[in-house]
Amino acid sequence: MANPTPEIMPDVAAPYVTVMATGRSDFPNQVNNLLAFPGIFRGALDCRASRITDGMKLAAAHAIADIITDQERGPEYVVPSVFDARVVDVVARAVAAAAAEEGVARRQLLAPEGEETTVPV
Numbered sequence: 001m002a003n004p005t006p007e008i009m010p011d012v013a014a015p016y017v018t019v020m021a022t023g024r025s026d027f028p029n030q031v032n033n034l035l036a037f038p039g040i041f042r043g044a045l046d047c048r049a050s051r052i053t054d055g056m057k058l059a060a061a062h063a064i065a066d067i068i069t070d071q072e073r074g075p076e077y078v079v080p081s082v083f084d085a086r087v088v089d090v091v092a093r094a095v096a097a098a099a100a101e102e103g104v105a106r107r108q109l110l111a112p113e114g115e116e117t118t119v120p121v
Contacts, residue, residue: 004023004024006022006023006024010022010027018075019075019078020075021078021079025082028075028076028077029076029077029078029079030079030081030082031079032082034082035064035079035080035082035087035091036057036060036061036064036091038087038088038091038092039060039063039087039088039089039090039091039092039094039095040052040056040057040060040091040092040095042088042091042092042095043056043060043091043092043093043094043095043096043098043099044056044095044096044099046092046096046107046109047096047099047100047105047106047107047108047109048105048106048107049095049096049099049104049105049106050104050106051104053098053099053102053104055098055101055102056095056098056099056102056104058098059094059095059097059098060091060094060095062094063090063091063093063094063095064079064080064087064090064091066090067080067084067086067087067090068080096109
């Protein structure tokens with residue numbers, strides 16, 4: 001309902017907030033389901049998850065949040081861009097790991113060479 005027009009326009013809210021996010025691409029910190037879904041589906045498909053659990057969704061959210069480093073993080077950059085190439089792979093790995101931890105993965109994944117994994121192999 002707030003996309004494309006937010007209930008409160010960012011220029012009106014700006015004096016009252018330190019960090020702001022909207023569903024619009026013409027403002028910083030765009031919140032868009034495009035950040036989550038490709039990675040959630042890739043992770044679920046890669047490990048052949050029997051279902052998508054709340055834990056897998058939480059793993060995706062944490063993975064998205066962790067993409068922004070302390071050095072990058074600022075009031076206008078708390079949500080990665082939908083064009084950030086790191087998002088899908090990081091989310092997919094986190095989702096597959098959560099699926100394995102929760103017992104819904106029907107296929108175990110190997111970590112890429114040189115990387116550790118929390119997914120049992």
